[in-house]
Amino acid sequence: MLHYYDPKQALDPRHLSPERDYGTPARLSETLVSLEIDGTEISVPEGTSVLRAAALADINIPKLCASDNLEAFGSCRLCAVQIEGKRGLPASCTTPVEAGMRVTTQNARLAKLRRNVMELYISDHPLDCLTCPANGDCELQDMAGAVGLREVRYGFDGDNHLDAETDDSNPYFSFDPSKCIVCSRCVRACNEVQGTFALTIEGRGFESKVAAGQSEAFMDSECVSCGACVQACPTSTLMEKSVIEQGQPEHSVVTTCAYCGVGCSFKAEMQGDRVVRMVPYKGGDANHGHSCVKGRFAFGYATHPDRLKTPMIRESIDQPWREVGWEEAIAFAAERLKAIQARHGRESIGGITSSRCTNEETYLVQKLVRAAFHNNNTDTCARVCHSPTGFGLKATLGESAGTQTFDSVMKADAIVVIGANPTDAHPVFASQMRKRLRQGAELIVVDPRRIDLLKTPHHRGAQHLALRPGTNVAMINALAHVVISEGLEDREFIAKRCDESGYQAWREFILDPRHAPENVEAITGVPAEQVRRAARTYASAPNGAIYYGLGVTEHSQGSSMVMGIANLAMATGNIGREGVGVNPLRGQNNVQGSCDMGSFPHELPGYQHVADPAVRQRFEAAWGVPIDDEPGLRIPNMFDAAIAGDFKALYVQGEDIAQSDPNTQHVEQALRSLECLIVQDIFLNETAKFAHVLLPGSSFLEKDGTFTNAERRINRVRKVMPPLAGKQDWEVTVDLANALGYPMHYDHPAQIMDEIASLTPSFSGVSYARLDELGSIQWPCNEVHPKGTPTMHIEDFPIGLGQFAITDYVASDELSNRRFPLLLTTGRILSQYNVGAQTRRTDNQAWHDEDVLELHPADAELRGVRDGDWVGITSRAGQTVLRARISERMPPGVVYTTFHHPGSGANVITTDSSDWATNCPEYKVTAVQVEKVSQPSAWQQQFQSFDRLQLGLLRGGKDEAGASRPPAERANE
Numbered sequence: 022m023l024h025y026y027d028p029k030q031a032l033d034p035r036h037l038s039p040e041r042d043y044g045t046p047a048r049l050s051e052t053l054v055s056l057e058i059d060g061t062e063i064s065v066p067e068g069t070s071v072l073r074a075a076a077l078a079d080i081n082i083p084k085l086c087a088s089d090n091l092e093a094f095g096s097c098r099l100c101a102v103q104i105e106g107k108r109g110l111p112a113s114c115t116t117p118v119e120a121g122m123r124v125t126t127q128n129a130r131l132a133k134l135r136r137n138v139m140e141l142y143i144s145d146h147p148l149d150c151l152t153c154p155a156n157g158d159c160e161l162q163d164m165a166g167a168v169g170l171r172e173v174r175y176g177f178d179g180d181n182h183l184d185a186e187t188d189d190s191n192p193y194f195s196f197d198p199s200k201c202i203v204c205s206r207c208v209r210a211c212n213e214v215q216g217t218f219a220l221t222i223e224g225r226g227f228e229s230k231v232a233a234g235q236s237e238a239f240m241d242s243e244c245v246s247c248g249a250c251v252q253a254c255p256t257s258t259l260m261e262k263s264v265i266e267q268g269q270p271e272h273s274v275v276t277t278c279a280y281c282g283v284g285c286s287f288k289a290e291m292q293g294d295r296v297v298r299m300v301p302y303k304g305g306d307a308n309h310g311h312s313c314v315k316g317r318f319a320f321g322y323a324t325h326p327d328r329l330k331t332p333m334i335r336e337s338i339d340q341p342w343r344e345v346g347w348e349e350a351i352a353f354a355a356e357r358l359k360a361i362q363a364r365h366g367r368e369s370i371g372g373i374t375s376s377r378c379t380n381e382e383t384y385l386v387q388k389l390v391r392a393a394f395h396n397n398n399t400d401t402c403a404r405v406c407h408s409p410t411g412f413g414l415k416a417t418l419g420e421s422a423g424t425q426t427f428d429s430v431m432k433a434d435a436i437v438v439i440g441a442n443p444t445d446a447h448p449v450f451a452s453q454m455r456k457r458l459r460q461g462a463e464l465i466v467v468d469p470r471r472i473d474l475l476k477t478p479h480h481r482g483a484q485h486l487a488l489r490p491g492t493n494v495a496m497i498n499a500l501a502h503v504v505i506s507e508g509l510e511d512r513e514f515i516a517k518r519c520d521e522s523g524y525q526a527w528r529e530f531i532l533d534p535r536h537a538p539e540n541v542e543a544i545t546g547v548p549a550e551q552v553r554r555a556a557r558t559y560a561s562a563p564n565g566a567i568y569y570g571l572g573v574t575e576h577s578q579g580s581s582m583v584m585g586i587a588n589l590a591m592a593t594g595n596i597g598r599e600g601v602g603v604n605p606l607r608g609q610n611n612v613q614g615s616c617d618m619g620s621f622p623h624e625l626p627g628y629q630h631v632a633d634p635a636v637r638q639r640f641e642a643a644w645g646v647p648i649d650d651e652p653g654l655r656i657p658n659m660f661d662a663a664i665a666g667d668f669k670a671l672y673v674q675g676e677d678i679a680q681s682d683p684n685t686q687h688v689e690q691a692l693r694s695l696e697c698l699i700v701q702d703i704f705l706n707e708t709a710k711f712a713h714v715l716l717p718g719s720s721f722l723e724k725d726g727t728f729t730n731a732e733r734r735i736n737r738v739r740k741v742m743p744p745l746a747g748k749q750d751w752e753v754t755v756d757l758a759n760a761l762g763y764p765m766h767y768d769h770p771a772q773i774m775d776e777i778a779s780l781t782p783s784f785s786g787v788s789y790a791r792l793d794e795l796g797s798i799q800w801p802c803n804e805v806h807p808k809g810t811p812t813m814h815i816e817d818f819p820i821g822l823g824q825f826a827i828t829d830y831v832a833s834d835e836l837s838n839r840r841f842p843l844l845l846t847t848g849r850i851l852s853q854y855n856v857g858a859q860t861r862r863t864d865n866q867a868w869h870d871e872d873v874l875e876l877h878p879a880d881a882e883l884r885g886v887r888d889g890d891w892v893g894i895t896s897r898a899g900q901t902v903l904r905a906r907i908s909e910r911m912p913p914g915v916v917y918t919t920f921h922h923p924g925s926g927a928n929v930i931t932t933d934s935s936d937w938a939t940n941c942p943e944y945k946v947t948a949v950q951v952e953k954v955s956q957p958s959a960w961q962q963q964f965q966s967f968d969r970l971q972l973g974l975l976r977g978g979k980d981e982a983g984a985s986r987p988p989a990e991r992a993n994e
């Protein structure tokens with residue numbers, strides 16, 4: 022019998038069912054090998070295991086220790102087969118196929134062997150299947166059935182592990198060693214999938230057991246709670262506590278994580294409309310079945326008691342909130358907006374879209390502003406993170422987006438990470454990157470901090486250019502200087518793909534001796550020979566890929582640095598194929614999408630400029646209203662105009678500007694100046710405390726839509742439960758538009774996407790039907806690229822030829838001096854997400870329940886500060902108080918904190934200094950002084966009393982103990 026498995030599909034794992042486990046990983050050899058299994062002929066790529074070949078031919082061989090995301094281990098022997106001409110009964114998971122092989126998977130001898138194996142396992146296993154949380158989802162149970170186990174001859178009285186103690190230290194999963202069959206899948210998942218190497222098998226033979234770290238509790242080990250081991254475990258040894266408490270799920274829906282820009286796909290496994298667990302989806306093209314602690318476990322915020330469920334209004338921010346129906350709230354908001362425009366003019370109101378909301382929701386908010394507010398006063402939180410990426414990449418490469426897929430990193434030979442901390446901020450991609458590093462790729466990290474990627478297990482020789490904050494542009498120019506002066510450029514690529522005159526001008530600029538590493542050393546603090554070595558490594562690697570984050574963009578020269586990165590990639594020909602490229606790592610789940618959807622005041626969806634009459638004409642025809650040809654206000658301009666009395670009302674969807682924007686006191690002053698602030702959010706966030714209208718938002722579990730991740734990948738978000746407040750966010754915007762007199766009507770977000778596709782050339786081939794068919798789509802998706810575009814700029818750039826940009830280094834205004842001798846830089850931590858509104862309402866608090874100030878031992882000693890002391894951090898903008906953590910991750914002179922807790926006031930000290938082109942704030946460089954203190958700062962005390970007041974007003978006037986009090990104050994109680 023010939024099996025009709027198309028061998029070409031073996032090379033493209035997308036054709037395989039994500040619901041099946043094929044036993045061992047795919048091999049991508051183009052050489053095909055034909056063999057016969059149980060009389061079925063099949064051809065598979067060379068190197069494929071017999072177990073996988075059988076699975077591809079729909080022949081199921083029993084297995085326990087094998088899984089298709091892990092290299093075969095061959096310990097359980099359950100997958101034994103008989104192979105003609107070979108001695109014994111080899112394990113099919115560790116036996117590669119050979120041409121002409123004839124394999125038998127079922128006969129009496131194999132059945133006996135498998136039953137014996139199962140008998141041994143079961144004799145050391147508690148037979149409490151009926152009350153076991155894995156009942157119905159246990160591979161050991163399934164295999165006992167598959168091999169026809171009927172009796173256990175060894176009895177249960179001998180030595181066993183049945184009284185081994187359970188480790189419940191992790192808030193999300195438990196480890197019950199009495200159920201462990203020592204298959205090592207968990208250990209291999211931690212090593213191979215996650216790359217943390219937190220688990221080992223200790224001891225030998227009967228004594229062997231799984232151990233976390235140095236035989237510690239999971240919470241005390243290096244475990245980062247990604248859950249890969251839990252997913253890999255074939256028994257209930259490692260088990261989600263939610264399943265133990267609630268029981269097995271009964272249906273599932275595939276959706277997309279709402280945390281970071283990796284955009285992992287998940288199966289939300291449900292009982293009715295209650296989520297029991299989130300299981301990373303193997304068919305997810307961004308994550309291939311892996312996840313981090315946030316996406317897998319931190320979903321409880323969606324049903325947290327703090328969720329806003331009823332619309333509320335009030336006349337002024339010192340009054341209690343009044344609960345009203347949707348109709349009254351929308352009418353109240355619309356009347357205020359209309360009255361303000363009538364009094365203060367068309368430009369006096371605006372809206373802010375969110376990178377946490379869907380593309381469809383974001384599109385509608387900017388449409389509301391343009392079509393119903395009749396101005397372009399729309400902006401988005403990307404203003405404060407990746408706006409320089411949009412500007413810099415558009416100017417040089419012609420498109421405001423990263424050039425690659427995440428999978429592309431598996432073909433990179435030299436990986437340069439600039440101003441990004443992937444293990445904390447983009448953890449699933451970091452695991453993939455670490456896999457490539459373990460395979461031998463070179464790593465160059467350009468960052469003031471010694472980030473965890475530099476400590477990747479089983480990777481040696483990483484280069485760390487620990488530059489001073491604020492000197493990125495000097496560094497990128499020095500790297501480029503080495504490339505050009507040492508003749509390491511790709512002349513063919515430059516001649517064919519780049520603008521010649523622009524290149525010549527840039528070449529002359531970059532060859533200036535002021536850019537030589539020896540002359541830049543005094544600026545960056547990085548020894549010249551380190552810079553030369555890094556430049557040579559990147560330029561001479563067959564494939565060099567650059568990944569960067571907010572440590573590039575959030576500077577006064579953020580846009581220059583993005584262009585400097587593009588210059589370097591073009592000069593070395595590292596554009597337009599797999600394994601190379603310029604890759605911004607987007608922070609929030611839909612930063613890329615919120616920019617794509619026209620959130621910026623100067624651009625309509627698809628980065629089409631409002632000043633272009635042809636563009637406006639198309640939107641005017643579709644929307645039936647004239648569109649203002651003048652760019653509107655950016656967020657910082659809105660704040661300034663509010664304080665000046667010209668800007669009076671703001672609609673903010675899903676964004677917490679009071680916590681996330683710099684110079685908090687300035688932001689608060691602006692918000693207090695507004696006559697009408699409308700906040701749509703799932704919680705009473707910091708911004709909502711200044712609001713007059715509260716419109717309850719819906720979480721990602723409660724709505725349909727799409728998110729676009731850092732690879733330009735559009736993923737579907739699917740509703741798994743009804744919205745707690747009765748409306749999805751897009752419906753609220755539609756209601757507001759209608760109440761303002763601008764008619765909007767959609768029955769489903771699919772229709773909004775159809776409208777986006779009709780107006781945005783790079784989305785013209787995107788529809789929900791197409792997304793369901795393909796799983797996900799990387800834009801541009803159009804007639805030329807009907808399945809999307811995994812790698813950009815293969816033949817040419819959207820602007821024809823690549824444009825080199827002159828990137829002169831200009832020192833930041835935020836230079837340290839005698840008054841402020843230290844430089845503060847900010848970042849994220851794995852367990853918390855952005856302003857923390859979601860993760861602070863989950864058990865992720867167990868890892869990080871307060872922001873701390875990391876400082877070098879030398880700086881601490883100078884100030885008499887010990888680990889755990891309270892320290893005041895003072896900048897030109899303000900002062901806050903945090904607990905000190907002594908750490909050598911920063912060089913002397915640099916201090917670091919996170920901004921996940923509002924009471925910490927990290928942004929009280931960040932200043933108005935911003936990127937010259939886009940106004941993106943310079944979060945990464947603030948000159949500060951640090952000193953030991955004993956009480957919260959004045960701002961923190963004021964924050965605390967305002968927080969109490971507002972929580973009281975929310976609950977009908979009662980004073981409340983705020984959950985977001987500054988840690989220094991809590992410690993004083």
Ligand code: SF4
Binds near residue numbers: 211245
């Ligand atoms: S949860 Fe993740 S990091 Fe922790 S032991 Fe399991 S696989 Fe390793």
Ligand code: SF4
Binds near residue numbers: 202208259
């Ligand atoms: S904990 Fe689970 S995956 Fe790990 S060795 Fe035991 S049974 Fe296997």
Ligand code: SF4
Binds near residue numbers: 278279280312313450
């Ligand atoms: S937070 Fe990011 S890496 Fe983690 S599961 Fe969600 S999308 Fe994936």
Ligand code: FES
Binds near residue numbers: 086
């Ligand atoms: S599945 Fe092959 S030896 Fe365990």
